[in-house]
Structures are given as structure tokens and as C-alpha cells.
Amino acid sequence: MKRKVIIIGPAFPYRGGIANFNNSLAVEYKNQGADVTVYSFSLQYPSFLFPGKTQYEEGDSPEGINIISIINSINPFNWFKVAKKIKKENPDYVIIRYWLPFMAPALGTIAKLIKKTTKVFAITDNVIPHEKRIGDSLLTKYFVKSCDAFLTLSSSVLDDLSEFTDTKEKIFIPHPIYDSFGEIVDKKQAKQNLGLEENGKYLLFFGFVRRYKGLDIMIDVMADKRIKDLGIKLIVAGEFYNAKEEYLSQINTLGISENIILKSDFIPEEDVKNYFCACDMITQTYRTATQSGVTQIAYHFERPMLVTNVGGLAEIVPHNKVGYVCDINTKDIADCVVGFYDNNKEKQFSENTKTEKKRFTWKELVNGIENLIIKQL
Secondary structure, three states: OOOEEEEEOOOOOEOOHHHHHHHHHHHHHHHOOOEEEEEEEEEOOOHHHOOOOOOEOOOOOOOOOEEEEEEEOOOHHHHHHHHHHHHHHOOOEEEEEEOOHHHHHHHHHHHHHHOOOOEEEEEEOOOOOOOOOOOHHHHHHHHHHOOOEEEEOOHHHHHHHOOOOOOOOEEEOOOOOOOOOOOOOOHHHHHHHHOOOOOOEEEEEEOOEOHHHOHHHHHHHHOOHHHHHOOEEEEEEOOEOOOHHHHHHHHHHHOOHHHEEEEOOOOOHHHHHHHHHHOOEEEEOOOOOOOOHHHHHHHHOOOOEEEEOOOOHHHHOOEOOOEEEEOOOHHHHHHHHHHHHHOOOHHHHHHHHHHHHHHOOHHHHHHHHHHHHHHHO
16 A cells, blocks of 8 residues: 655755646655655745845756645635645655744644545755744744654764754755756857856856855955966855845955856756866855755765864765865865866876765665664554
8 A cells, every 4th residue: 555645845846946846756755656746936035035046946847746735825715725635535654844943833734634534754955044033932842842753964964953952753854866867968068058168177166146155255366366376266156135136246346256157047957067067066154054965966966065063064075086175264175176177186086076965865865764764653
């Protein structure tokens, strides 16, 4: 008999890493023979609270996945309606994605209502947000109390959970590889697709730009004379959620406009492969982090990575094997970038990603959830 699973969280046509994750998780459940449905949002964020241009992406829905856009994040009457519908479906268990305290009232209430009849499993991307606000702790406590078991995608979030619950029903499994962005493209072809110089040296800073992601740190790094002399360019590919003007001012003040390529819009799914495959190394100079989908896209495309030693990034990127783990220090980061090119590390690091990425599979994630749920039944 097929097990019946419901995933609650953003999914297509919502865009971003969490939606991509939920789409891929649903595909894995389907591949394993489960009856899976994703309960997504009819309203995720009110438009005045959303910092980007649009919450949606274009393209086709993941093939064969049942996505119901039904949850209104700010309408309590809707939460009771959704809970009633889920209980009527009588799933074996429900998985809820939790990434932001703003979602705690809606997701926590739904969880509390369905917990009486089914097991509620939470995948907690963050329990302490990168950008803190008054009331975050109380909201997260409300959500956590409504769930039976937890999975985190980094060991640091597993530790953070202890501030909100003393349960032993929690596990850490690394974020799986994002394999939904197409196949690897030859570097020469990828550069041609993006209109880049065939022999150019390119680093990539990818994803939504927020202060905690430290783009300003990477811009300072690009002003290092050694990097300028090597002719290295930084591609910034992603929509700005912080004031773009501040970064433009920084670039102009440092006199490195020729060394920075700004693609400051959301990158469509079909174009992601070109950005990753055209670049020599992916850079994540974050101030804070838990885990990152960017590293898992880099693994899929077998690209070297440079990350800062924060959150769970270091446990995903072994230092000097698939890339570098640096202090949040412009000289240390610049030294690694220069060493990468001077010592011709790209081929070695890229080869090592082929072995290392075998640790991160969707099957392993689903098996971890199943094992923890079985203990609950």
C-alpha cells in the first residue's frame, strides 16, 4: 500500500531555493512510489512585505507532482480550512518547511490542528533567522511546540533547536544536491551563451543579495591589487534585496567597475547552468549562514567553491579539497582566490566534487525522514 505524504511549503510557481527544494523532494517521494501532494501558498507574502520584484517564476510545473496552492499566510480562517482538508486526506505524515518566524502563526496553527490525527515532521531551514526581529523567538517556539520531529540541513541549526525544544526526535542530514537545473554545459559554450570572453577569468556570486550574504565583502576582495592584475572578474547574478545603490557606490569608490559584472535580476531556472558552468569558482562570503542551496547547485555542476567559515558551510565544503573555507577577512579570501589561480586548482577541485557530491542525495533525505517517523508510530 502506498504511503501518503503531504509537504507543506512554497512550491512552483513560487520561486527561490525553498520552493525548488520542495519540488525536488516531492519528485523523490514520487520516484519511491509514494502518493505525495504539496500544499503551497495562495498568498505567501503580502506584496508590501516582499523585497523583490516578483514572488513567481515562469516556466512549467514539475512533471507529475500534485501542487495545491491553498495556504494564505495572513488569514487565520484559511488555516482552519487547510487543516480540515489535510485531515480529510488522512496522510501517513505531514512535512512542514519552516524558514522564517513570519510563517509561524500559519504553519504552527495548521500543525497544531492536524497533529491530533497525523504525525507532523518539520524541516527547519532556520530557527534563528539571519535578520532578527522582535518576537522571533516567541513565534518560533509556537511553531516548534506544534511538531513531533525535526530534520535540519546543518548541524548548527540542530544545535539552535535545543533553545526551543528538548526533544530527541531530531536529525541532521545535509542539503541534497540540486539536480533540477539541467546538465553540465561545456565552459566555452556557457561563456558564449552569456557573452563572456572565452579566455576570461570569472568568479560567481549567485542568488538573492541580502546583507548577511556579504557581497560587500567580496567586492572589497576584488579591489586587491593581485586580483586586479590577474584580470579576474566577479559576476553577481541575482536580484538585490538590499539597496543596490550602496553596492554600486562601493564599486565606484574602489574603482573596480571593469572587474564587476552585474546581472541584477532573478536568474531563470533554464539560465542557471550557464552562470555556474562559465565560472571558475563559486564564492559565498557570507556573514552568517545555516546551509546554502548555492553550494548544492555548485556540486551538481562540479564547480569549485569558496565559502566563509560560518554556520554549516564548512561541513559541506572540505577545505582545500573542493574549494576553500576562509575567515571573514578580505585578505584571507583574496589569498585563496589568488592561490586558486596561481596554483591552477580548478581541475583538481572540480574532480573532487564528483566524489564529494555523492554524500548529498534526495534518497538519503527521504530515508532519514522515514526512519524518524517510524520511531514515532
